[in-house]
Amino acid sequence: MVSGIHRPTKIIVDTQAITENVSQEVARLPKDRELFAVVKANGYGHGAVEAAYSARRGGATGFCVALLDEGIELREAGITEPILILGVVEAMYIELLLEYELSVTAATQEWLEEAQEILMGISAEKQLKIHIKVDTGMGRIGFLSIEETLIAVKTVQEAPMMVFEGIFTHFSTADEIDPAYFMKQETFFNEIIERLPQRPRYIHSENSAAALWHPESPGNMIRFGIAMYGLNPSGRTISETYPLKPALELKTALIQVKELPQGSGIGYGKTYVVASPKEWIGTLPIGYADGWLRHMQGFYVLVNGEKCEIIGRVCMDQCMIRLPGYVPNGTEVTLVGKNGGEVITLQMVADQLSTIHYEVACTFSQRIHREYK
Ligand SMILES: *Cc1c(COP(=O)(O)O)cnc(C)c1O
Numbered sequence: 172m173v174s175g176i177h178r179p180t181k182i183i184v185d186t187q188a189i190t191e192n193v194s195q196e197v198a199r200l201p202k203d204r205e206l207f208a209v210v211k212a213n214g215y216g217h218g219a220v221e222a223a224y225s226a227r228r229g230g231a232t233g234f235c236v237a238l239l240d241e242g243i244e245l246r247e248a249g250i251t252e253p254i255l256i257l258g259v260v261e262a263m264y265i266e267l268l269l270e271y272e273l274s275v276t277a278a279t280q281e282w283l284e285e286a287q288e289i290l291m292g293i294s295a296e297k298q299l300k301i302h303i304k305v306d307t308g309m310g311r312i313g314f315l316s317i318e319e320t321l322i323a324v325k326t327v328q329e330a331p332m333m334v335f336e337g338i339f340t341h342f343s344t345a346d347e348i349d350p351a352y353f354m355k356q357e358t359f360f361n362e363i364i365e366r367l368p369q370r371p372r373y374i375h376s377e378n379s380a381a382a383l384w385h386p387e388s389p390g391n392m393i394r395f396g397i398a399m400y401g402l403n404p405s406g407r408t409i410s411e412t413y414p415l416k417p418a419l420e421l422k423t424a425l426i427q428v429k430e431l432p433q434g435s436g437i438g439y440g441k442t443y444v445v446a447s448p449k450e451w452i453g454t455l456p457i458g459y460a461d462g463w464l465r466h467m468q469g470f471y472v473l474v475n476g477e478k479c480e481i482i483g484r485v486c487m488d489q490c491m492i493r494l495p496g497y498v499p500n501g502t503e504v505t506l507v508g509k510n511g512g513e514v515i516t517l518q519m520v521a522d523q524l525s526t527i528h529y530e531v532a533c534t535f536s537q538r539i540h541r542e543y544k
Pocket of ligand 1: 257
């Protein structure tokens with residue numbers, strides 16, 4: 172998809188905010204603990220490469236992605252630090268993992284055996300760096316028992332072309348108030364670590380929520396995602412340990428302004444009809460194809476520090492707002508971020524859409540141009 176550089180709609184990313192969020196967390200960490208910045212899904216919509224460089228300036232010493240392609244993107248952009256792929260990569264792509272020196276997650280014995288077989292057919296000098304994933308209660312990927320995990324560790328240790336680089340798990344309720352299930356997962360993971368015949372370079376369990384609210388969790392590395400973008404992992408449930416600085420703003424400008432008489436219909440299905448004798452209506456060049464979804468109807472944007480309701484259905488490329496009066500064409504419009512004394516946060520957009528801010532940030536499509544400051 173092309174990125175629309177010739178229109179006023181853009182995401183503005185404050186790279187300094189990312190750097191500060193990371194450096195605040197790094198400063199809190201015990202001496203022996205590193206921070207890997209999670210930049211999967213195009214850096215949660217902020218731009219993977221720029222997010223990675225901003226996090227590195229803040230003290231990140233490695234990176235996590237979800238897909239092989241996301242790892243390759245970082246390498247091609249000149250990132251030389253360790254990169255871990257958190258998702259499962261099909262074993263047939265092992266040569267690419269070696270070529271780009273990407274660390275990979277092993278989640279089943281079957282995968283390890285297939286990988287070993289493929290590695291034996293390759294005459295490469297490099298070794299495949301493996302992080303063993305333990306499923307302590309997320310129910311997603313990973314080894315399910317201590318016995319299975321120890322067999323996996325042994326398999327990796329005995330394979331001449333594999334390196335046991337890490338072991339990790341993922342918490343499913345670190346962002347909740349009740350710690351009971353979290354503690355169950357933590358106990359399970361600690362038990363496994365104690366039974367390891369040899370400690371790998373990296374042991375890790377914390378996502379952003381665990382890093383903020385359970386900083387004593389096992390490991391010597393954290394996988395810091397949503398919080399580096401300045402967003403509270405729990406949404407509104409638990410308050411932030413230290414102030415996080417949101418990095419993303421979404422702006423556009425009015426492309427048509429008109430005064431319409433009572434009874435005029437706005438948008439598909441005529442779901443909004445001008446009620447007053449006259450109303451000033453503005454059109455914005457952003458729509459659901461940009462990730463500004465149809466359910467944003469009824470919410471508002473900011474123009475000159477004032478809230479303006481989104482009226483009528485959101486179209487694919489455009490949407491309409493009701494203005495308090497005449498405003499010139501080209502006036503800046505804030506969809507996410509500060510404008511005058513007002514602010515619209517990703518959390519507020521998420522509330523409107525009955526979802527979480529993670530999803531809102533990832534939903535902003537490639538069509539929106541990203542600008543960095
Ligand atoms: C996405 C992801 C993270 C980062 O989670 P945040 O909540 O964004 O900090 C950490 N670990 C794994 C395995 C993930 O998939």
